[in-house]
Amino acid sequence: MLQAVEVDFFRVDRVRKAVRDSWKARHGHSLTYLPFIGNAVCRALLDFPHLNSSVEGDSLLLHEHVNLAIAVDLGAEGLVAPVIKEAENMSVAQLADAIADIAHRSRTNRLKPNDFVGGTYTLSNSGTFGTLITAPIINQPQVAILSTDGVRKKPVVVETSEGDSIAIRPVGVLAQSFDHRAVDGAYSAAFLDRLRRIIETSHWSVEV
DSSP states (O other), rough: EEEEEEOOOOOHHHHHHHHHHHHHHHHHSSSHHHHHHHHHHHHHHHHHHGGGGEETTTEEOSSOOOOOOEEEEOOOGGGOOETTTGGGOOOOHHHHHHHHHHHHHHHHOOGGGGGGSOOOOEEEEEEGTEEEEEEOOOTTSSSEEEEEEEEEEEEEEEEEEEEEEEEEEEEEEEEEEEETTTTHHHHHHHHHHHHHHHHOOOOOOOOO
């Protein structure tokens, strides 16, 4: 099944713009939305562990760590999904470097067998193509996968104690496919709501 939420990336975008040039000069790659989303996913999964699990026969195995698989597009050769182990222990900056590293090694045919082992949840990034919403295919035996689609500027109602106002904000859709044998729709929806709130309300910062 598929569920999706719209997310305001204003706080994320503010940090990305503040460090954009210095980040790329030091790290050699751009600071994208994906490591922020990955960090938020790890934090949300700690509260919703049944989505960080695998189906084994008639049983559901809950995993101790979030081993984040990142889908990497190889063009005509298809997709691969190498794994970042224990991603829940990484900062946004560490995740950004890890994602850039596995993407580079994927596209230069330098991945090793161990890079594909142990994934517990997958991120699929279609946003670079400007997609609105994607229904990703679950990387079994995992029970869920999140698609990150294009972020566009949209008018948003901003609620404050002094009343509502309209602002132009960077808004994107996060869509989760999930295995109904592991969780029901209410559980998945609550996870997506938690994920959205983390992204929209966290005081993000990145060590350049």
